[in-house]
Amino acid sequence: MILLAVLLLALLLVPLLGGRLGRLADIDLKAMWAIGVALGLQILIISIIPGRFEWSHEPIHFLSYGFAAVFVWANRRIPGMLIVALGALCNFIAIAANGGVMPASAAAQRSAGIVQESGEFTNSGVFEDPNLLFLGDIFAIPDSVPVLDNVFSVGDILIAVGIVILIHGVCGSKLVPDRFRGAFSTSG
Numbered sequence: 001m002i003l004l005a006v007l008l009l010a011l012l013l014v015p016l017l018g019g020r021l022g023r024l025a026d027i028d029l030k031a032m033w034a035i036g037v038a039l040g041l042q043i044l045i046i047s048i049i050p051g052r053f054e055w056s057h058e059p060i061h062f063l064s065y066g067f068a069a070v071f072v073w074a075n076r077r078i079p080g081m082l083i084v085a086l087g088a089l090c091n092f093i094a095i096a097a098n099g100g101v102m103p104a105s106a107a108a109q110r111s112a113g114i115v116q117e118s119g120e121f122t123n124s125g126v127f128e129d130p131n132l133l134f135l136g137d138i139f140a141i142p143d144s145v146p147v148l149d150n151v152f153s154v155g156d157i158l159i160a161v162g163i164v165i166l167i168h169g170v171c172g173s174k175l176v177p178d179r180f181r182g183a184f185s186t187s188g
Helices: 002-016 021-026 032-048 054-074 081-096 106-112 154-171
Strands: 137-141 150-153
Touching: 002 021, 002 154, 021 154, 032 054, 054 081, 081 150, 081 154, 106 137, 106 150, 137 154, 150 154
Parallel strands: none
Antiparallel strands: 137 150
16 A cells, blocks of 8 residues: 555656656556566465465465566666666565565554464564564554555665656656656667
8 A cells, every 4th residue: 555655646746746647658568467467476375365375375475576577677777667676676585584474573563553363374474583674564654544554664665766766757757857867768
């Protein structure tokens, strides 16, 4: 939900900062199938089979990142995409170091009002001795903020920044200076 909120806010700000939303239609996204498969796999393990086939969760989670990497690599010339890739890489490293689950701060989860269910797969969880917790879900939007209450990581912040740069860079808003936009091509 946090990334969706960032996406919507970025889109709303484009016209206010002199950009044209219509330019998003000019992006020639490649390998859309790969991001579709990545999202489908994430939905499968998080929402459809969270408590079943536990042996499959870790490899499916890792596989989803592989498909996302194919999409990002195919679109690397789009402004902001490399920052999205860096954020995803940070998340992947933290997840890989913790057996397929993003480590989370207990304090961040408490603040967000998250109660960890035992026995079900979770994409973010508190570990007794996590590896690379600094890359994990250590930030929180408190449960007093309706709909957006959740935990998030440094990688998620980088992904959000990359999305904002992508939208504003492509749309030509004043948020992204011309000299940075000129370094990228939306055609590929």
